[in-house]
Amino acid sequence: MPPRPLRLASRRWRRPRGPLGGGATGRVGSGLTASVPVAPAAPLAAIDCGTNSIRLLVAQPVVGADGTAGPSRTLSRLMRITRLGQGVDGGGRLAPEAIERTIAVLREYRAEMDRLGVPEGRVRITATSAARDAANRDELLGPAEAVVGARPELLTGDEEGRLSYLGATAELDPADGPFLVVDLGGGSTEFAVGGPDGFAVARSVDIGCVRMTERYFTADPPAPEELHAAITVSTEHINDVVREVPLVLAAKQVIGLAGTVSTVAAVELGLAAYDRDAVHHFTLTRAAVEDVFRTLATESRADRIHNPGLEDARADVIVGGCCVLVAVFRVLGLDELLVSESDILDGLVASQIGDASGPARPGEASGA
Known part of the structure; x- marks a missing residue:
């Protein structure tokens, strides 16, 4: 699917709206029986x-x-x-x-x-x-x-991917798998895929929001050739993952983690303040990702910060992260992914107590 022309209108003029498709959050039940x-x-x-x-x-x-x-x-x-x-x-x-x-x-x-x-x-x-x-x-x-x-x-990187997979999938119904977890970080992105018995394999590649920004962007907003370079390199790395681990293409559900993914979801939702319940298990479509990317990529940082859902401290690296996310959707041929706020932290907690029954319950946290 060829990319649409860049659109210059800022998303900050849009009114906040609910999740795409009319659902509240699209949560998936764990199907587990809690202990007394x-x-x-x-x-x-x-x-x-x-x-x-x-x-x-x-x-x-x-x-x-x-x-x-x-x-x-x-x-x-x-x-x-x-x-x-x-x-x-x-x-x-x-x-x-x-x-x-x-x-x-x-x-x-x-x-x-x-x-x-x-x-x-x-x-x-x-x-x-x-x-x-x-x-x-x-x-x-x-x-x-x-x-x-x-x-x-x-x-x-592979250990990081395994823990992220554990945290992101623990509350999902195994019948909805196999799962592919994409943890898009600042310096690397992990692709962790499961099989019939849970986690199977993970691969880490050196593409992330900070790395792409520092390596390829000098203009504000980034020049078209800079965006093209970041997406091209991301595409090459993801193609390498597909060649090494063809199992990633067999996933029935793809889960996206970390700041770039959560931020794109928050911008799409038009959130004036971070809301974990709204972002967690929100379904992010390819059309929404491409749309948010085109908006943020054509704005200077000074304008970009006015988009609801975008933290000021993330405004200078979000476009680099979007380049990776766009490449993930294009290479894997995704129509959508499930955003998860349960991630490596939940995997680390589960690993300490041998608790694979579920991550820490959302909605009870202090801070964001």
């Missing part, structure tokens, strides 16, 4: 140090009378954009100011965990693409351990 609760266990926490944002989930496992774990209850879910991956694609090192921003947020998260009573040994913290690529990663990992009380785990 006896008493909540001690809370636990997961922190993901990504290329663009640092996120925290504090959850309280609920244990049933039979000793099995039910879906965890969310106590806090926070996100801060620190741009940890600033300059890593070009220089191969974490910038001192980016490390400082990240450590400052980790101090905030440590205080939140203390407030909620997360005990020692109940925290799992991971570092992903930016830390993987940086020669000076220990300048982050050491101070982070001192603040949080746990050594950050440097995940491979």
